[in-house]
Amino acid sequence: MKVPSKQSRIQAIVFLSLLMITVWRLSSMISPDLPSQFPQKPIQIVVPYLAGGGTDTFARILQKSLNHEDALGEEFVVTNKDGGSATIGSRQVKDAPPDGHQLLCHHEGIIATQLAGVVDYGPEAFRPIAQTGSIVLLMVVRADSEYRNLNDLLQAAQKKPNTIRIGANQGSPAYFICKQLLAEFPGADFNFISAGGAKRYTYLLGGKLEAGIFSLAEYVSFRNSDDTPENDNILAIGNFGDKRHPTIPNVATSTEQNLKTRAENAYYIWAPKDTPDDIADLLARTFRDTLKSPEVTQELQKLSIDPTFRSGEELQKHLAIRVEAFQKISADAKTELPNFPIWIIGIVAILLISVIVSNIVTPNLAETSSPSSSLNNKGATFLGVSCLLILIAYVAALQFKIPFGIATPLTIFLMGLSISKFKRKHWLILGIIGLGFSLTLEIVFTQLFSVALP
């Protein structure tokens, strides 16, 4: 028998120590699952938008303060699950176990996406924990606009329907407000142009829009100093809130302008539907205390978010009113747009047929151009397919909650072995790479960035 060389002995030691660390980490993860006190583990606040957006910023301000006070003895973690008009994130929380460990931070877009038909659920599919702030919404025009108040704007829309261009994505809360306004002026109609966020602002300045709805925070940051030329600045002509806001005392509310339309947006914390009362109450109290802390109040003031708090009965009532306000308006989108998908499918079909036909007519182009086509070697193809299967098995394992720390080293080990044709001397090295790599990744992601790996 061959005496193992010094090098391979070192390798064996490294391998074994990595293996021990992994086993130790895994065993600490599998803690006995006793139905004890809430919370048992970090509480995830799911933000259905990208990091850096308005909702994300809001959630992170709360998170900072919650963790600072160590309110529940466990960390609060913000997770971004963006996309699909925020329905990707909301669906995840809706379907999460109702144990209070996964919460959603979302505004009234949750009502709008249901009514616009994007998803078939709305607030009723959740247990609302608390309203944690309200956002004032404003109608904004370019500062040199002829429309100086809401009535000017809507009368113009009544006189010449479809000429006033408004920046609002169909189905968004802003769109619903406009529809509400239009309902007060029979025959009036806006020309809705989809333009979100910053584009609404540039289009407004560039005269591509007559008006748009902005949150107070957006308005405060986009509004330039008063001595700016009027054609290069924006002006709010109506506040849809209950009363004038101290930041912009000159802007009259819609009620003052004799209109019935009222609107605001608000941030809510949602939990899965069947969350028990005691957990919901505890969470509501925690959020209330945080919202009242001077630290949060000050931060929210900078963002022009009012620290309105509602929970329990009061919150249920408020939500019912809000949902009703949305439902009154038909969200039917009138679109005279070409049916793009059909066009593109048609073009792809035509091109596909032409390629196939040209292949039959002049087959030499397709086949002869590369004599060493990579798929003509049987052994090689077999290896490729088996590695693909290992990859699929790996992802499936992760999907079925097999810990990352087990699945990853195994995958690296198996795949590396198949590629190196099961060379004995690669066994240990691959084991080391697999364990070391997955440990490092796991530590970097979960400890440093506090992101859960699959």
Add this chain to the structure above:
Amino acid sequence: MQEALLQLITPTGLFLIIFGTTLGVFVGAIPGLTGTMLIALTLPLTFGADPQYAMTLLISIYVGAISGGMISATLLRMPGTPASIVTTFDGYPMAQNGQPERALGLGIMASVTGGLISWCFLLTLAQPIARYSKEFGPFDYFSLVMMALVLIATIGGKSILRSLLSGFLGILLAMPGIAVATGETRLTFGITELNDGFQLLPVLIGMFAVNQILRDIIDSAKPQTAKPISTQGLALKISDLKKHGLNLVRSSLIGTWIGILPGIGANIGSVTAYSVARSTSRNPEKFGTGCEDGIVAAEAANNATIGGALIPLVAMGIPGSVVEAVLLGALVIHGFQPGPRLFEQSPELVYTIIFTCLFANMAMAVIMCCSIRTLAWLTKIPRAFLLPIILTFCVVGSFAMSNRMFDVWVMIGFGILGLFLETKKIPLAPFVIGFVLGPIAEENLSAGLMGSGGDWTPIFTEPKSLAFLIIAILLLAVPIYRGRQRAKRSQ
């Protein structure tokens, strides 16, 4: 301005720049991980820090990551970031032809030039230039995107038909999900996870990285015909600067200018610059086979878009790209009011951003040059070790972007699709360009049509829009015309 500079050249400031840039280069170079992800993940860590230092770190990462993407694009044909897709067109063939160091060297030179030129604009002309972005209406944006989109017909293969098929397939596969204009879901076939469509990152990782890894695995089982790798080092000479001078300046200007327009971002900047370089080249047929001009155009433009995209951020508070939106969020969290008054209210912060951009570009050049030898060594690691690791990165990267397993399956699906298309001799480059640009084109066309009441004529009557369309047609026609002439002459 002096204060900002003084703070940057303190040990902490310099450390953050070097650390951030290195980290960015490193992460940008790993297929599957992107700068956007790193910045989004680092952002919460900076909450407690001094806001100026936080911005310094984040912007250094941004600059590093865009440049680092070039490394894996060139050496492995796996674009580390979406911005470096175009770099794979010529960088990889050149590396395969035995000149990986030369390819990287050219890329670094171009990146630095692009970064510096756009930086000059950022420093001196940010205010007046940012104003011009408001002159653009939806039709103008649409035609601008068309300018880049025509590239799908000409790039990546001998058969225009196949390129077009690939491009339109890309546009089609970008369609499932919620339509921007109408807010309705389409082509999701009841799969709720598809409400968000196929995300760019998993598609990109699948198409290029997973596809390439599978290809490499298959190749590894065959007898190797390794090409000799030239060890001429960087081999950059002053004459290179002269030779590529015009291309460098032009591509940098295109990158800066397109970077300024919100929502268009780095991808289209490099595509357009590449397309223009190809059309004005005397040898357009060389593009895609390892052409120096192609690498230079792509890298100069994609680094220039950073400076360009910072212009509206600094001057008007408008993010030019996804990364910038995250940076904007960082400003808000640190208690700043990004908007037209940012400069007035916190000049020291603005100058910190601007000068970080400069220093990070210089740091990037030094870091990349120093590590180039080590990097070329990357290609010599046994495949059995390298490929499984990259694959794990791809899985983790696809997942971590939105924390969804669905994205990982999308990645695998597109990996298989990519492999299939390539074996059928259908080029992938047009697919990706169609996938990236199709939705932007549709969004702006829809907004335009909504504004005009369904009338298409403004596309041709708005002066800017018309000008872009004419350029688009020229970009399409000139290379074809030249090719014909050449063919005639050679007969």
